Amino acid sequence: MKTIIGLDEFRLARRALHGTVGLVPTMGYLHEGHLSLLRRAKAECQNVILTIFVNPTQFGANEDLSKYPRDLKRDLALVEPLGVDLVWTPTAEEMYPSGYQTWVAVEALTKKLEGAMRPSHFQGVTTVVAKLFNLTQPDKAYFGQKDAQQATVIRQMVRDLNFPLEVAVCPIVREADGLALSSRNKYLEGADRQAALVLFHALNAAQELYAHGERHAEMLRLKMKEIIKAERRAQMQYVSCADMDTLEELDLIKGKALLSLAVFIGQTRLIDNFILG
Numbered sequence: 001m002k003t004i005i006g007l008d009e010f011r012l013a014r015r016a017l018h019g020t021v022g023l024v025p026t027m028g029y030l031h032e033g034h035l036s037l038l039r040r041a042k043a044e045c046q047n048v049i050l051t052i053f054v055n056p057t058q059f060g061a062n063e064d065l066s067k068y069p070r071d072l073k074r075d076l077a078l079v080e081p082l083g084v085d086l087v088w089t090p091t092a093e094e095m096y097p098s099g100y101q102t103w104v105a106v107e108a109l110t111k112k113l114e115g116a117m118r119p120s121h122f123q124g125v126t127t128v129v130a131k132l133f134n135l136t137q138p139d140k141a142y143f144g145q146k147d148a149q150q151a152t153v154i155r156q157m158v159r160d161l162n163f164p165l166e167v168a169v170c171p172i173v174r175e176a177d178g179l180a181l182s183s184r185n186k187y188l189e190g191a192d193r194q195a196a197l198v199l200f201h202a203l204n205a206a207q208e209l210y211a212h213g214e215r216h217a218e219m220l221r222l223k224m225k226e227i228i229k230a231e232r233r234a235q236m237q238y239v240s241c242a243d244m245d246t247l248e249e250l251d252l253i254k255g256k257a258l259l260s261l262a263v264f265i266g267q268t269r270l271i272d273n274f275i276l277g
């Protein structure tokens with residue numbers, strides 16, 4: 001496993017790889033969710049590139065960029081046994097040198113859900129992912145269903161900009177009690193950890209209604225709201241039952257639907273989702 005910081009050094013190392021390349025882009029502070037992406041990439045590609053970059057342009061002014069958890073030594077120890085070929089940890093100065101002025105923006109899809117709450121977030125994501133695609137030239141890139149809208153937006157960008165690669169979306173990895181793994185779970189202390197289960201409980205309750213035949217999306221949204229309101233440590237940002245592809249809110253659920261929500265537990269903002277159908 002080779003760990004690289006500099007862009008020029010990375011280009012050279014990339015050029016020396018032969019065969020197919022799988023890319024797993026992350027912001028580090030790795031957990032089993034990230035490792036599941038790396039394992040799948042390793043199983044499907046001859047070479048695996050992991051990038052670790054806390055991308056400043058996807059954080060809003062009042063978000064947690066400066067305190068986002070970082071521990072490169074720990075990350076490298078976690079991935080060493082997985083057979084990752086290159087770990088690239090670019091710097092913000094190299095990704096966005098002084099005078100930087102080019103952005104990639106996906107339009108309608110990024111106005112909804114996370115995009116409605118975090119207006120510049122997806123422009124930061126698509127820009128950095130497009131740059132990582134250009135620099136790593138992967139055959140396949142791996143993302144998590146945990147960030148459902150991100151996966152949809154990246155698929156759209158890949159189609160629209162003709163990136164010659166396949167996007168793979170991997171299932172959400174959860175703790176034994178259902179909490180979706182997230183680097184931000186580190187912020188959850190004491191009673192907040194237990195309260196954070198409200199996201200999973202709300203999704204389960206809505207899914208149960210669906211399993212009993214409920215097809216009115218509003219009934220599912222109301223159920224999720226009811227459960228979140230009952231947890232006094234939780235502050236709801238949104239709940240949604242939307243079309244999987246367009247992310248438009250649904251009236252009646254016919255095909256596949258994305259149940260998703262964003263909730264603050266104290267200062268910590270958590271997201272989660274289930275796919276129905």
Ligand code: AMP
Pocket residue numbers: 025026027028032033034036037142143144145146147170171172173174180181182183
């Ligand atoms: P992040 O480091 O949070 O930017 O995440 C990097 C990649 O890991 C993204 O594609 C995420 O969707 C994915 N990921 C994060 N958490 C999980 C999880 N619990 N299960 C599966 N994939 C995840």
